């Protein structure tokens with residue numbers, strides 16, 4: 001099994017790029033059917049979601065816009081339980097369908113926090129698309145409309161996800177070796 005080193009940790013290949021690609025195709029196919037008349041605003045949650053959002057958007061064939069917010073809740077290999085908003089949303093979303101694009105829903109703290117924040121701006125609907133979901137780690141009752149892959153409760157890097165800033169550029173996803 002392929003291994004890599006990032007800073008002081010070793011990681012083993014767990015999700016090859018080909019599996020990520022397949023999950024994206026399936027998600028886009030579903031979105032293309034369900035959202036074709038919604039003219040949604042897609043919101044990429046930076047930093048982690050930059051690669052997932054860029055690849056997914058290339059497979060979307062309905063009219064839509066994209067915007068970006070920057071949130072942070074994870075430090076090192078764990079959730080702080082608190083969400084810091086580093087860049088907010090400028091667009092008007094009242095009466096509009098919004099689709100949140102997340103690389104991962106882990107504890108669910110980040111996505112729940114953003115959904116609560118957006119709710120006060122009275123959108124028509126808020127949908128969530130996440131490439132990865134850790135069901136065993138999730139503490140929040142959030143409805144996930146589009147899920148690429150369910151994964152175990154282990155720390156991962158690659159495809160946008162980092163370990164202390166490193167590894168976001170990797171095309172595959174790797175799991176930390178204890």
Ligand SMILES: O=P(O)(O)OC[C@H]1O[C@H](OP(=O)(O)OP(=O)(O)O)[C@H](O)[C@@H]1O
Nearest residue numbers: 047048072073074105106107108109110
């Ligand atoms: O479900 P949660 O436990 O809230 O974890 C999910 C969040 O953690 C990661 O972001 P992070 O805080 O690491 O910031 P980053 O995207 O800049 O890496 C990821 O991109 C999600 O936004």
Ligand SMILES: Nc1nc2[nH]cnc2c(=O)[nH]1
Nearest residue numbers: 074106154155156161162
């Ligand atoms: N890099 C990384 N960031 C996360 N944010 C929430 N869960 C994770 C994870 O497993 N890895």
